[in-house]
Amino acid sequence: MCVSQERGVAAVGAGSELRRGRTNVRASVRRAPGPCAHWGDGDADFIREILDLVGDKWSVLIIGTLSDGPVRYSELAHAIPGISQRMLTLTLKQLQRSGLVDRTAYAEVPPRVEYSLTSLGTSLLSTVLELAAWSAERHTEIRRHQQRYDAGTA
Structure with a gap:
C-alpha cells in the first residue's frame, strides 16, 4: 500500500x-x-484569432468577391464554388461581427439582403488579393514541392 x-x-x-x-x-x-x-499574451491571442478569421479560405474568397461592391447572398453563394449555405452564413456572420462586412436588408417583396465590405474590410482587401495572387503565381512550384515531399514520405 x-x-x-x-x-x-x-x-x-x-x-x-x-x-x-x-x-x-x-x-x-x-x-x-x-x-x-x-506582443503580450492578449495581443498574441487576438492576432491568432484574427488570422484564423481572415486566413480562412472562405473569408478570403468572400472578401475578394465583395471587392467590386455590394453582392446579394445568392450571388455570393453562386460566385464561390464549393461553399455550403451553412459555411457562407457562418463566415459572413464572423466577418460582420469583426466589422469587415456590412449586411443591408431591404424591406421588399421578396426580401433582398446585400453584403459589402466596410472601410475596415476594404483596408484588408489588398492583402487578401496579394495573398491570392501569390498563391496563383506559385501554384506550379508549390505543387512540385508537395509531390516531391509526398513521393519521399510514401
Missing part, C-alpha cells in the same frame, strides 16, 4: 513538474528574437 502511494505521489510530482515546464513556454518564446517577441 505504501509503495502504490509513493508511486502516485511520484507520478503527481512528475506531472506537476511537467505542467510547470509548460507554463514557462510562452515566456521563453517571448524572449526569443522575432517578429512576435514584443
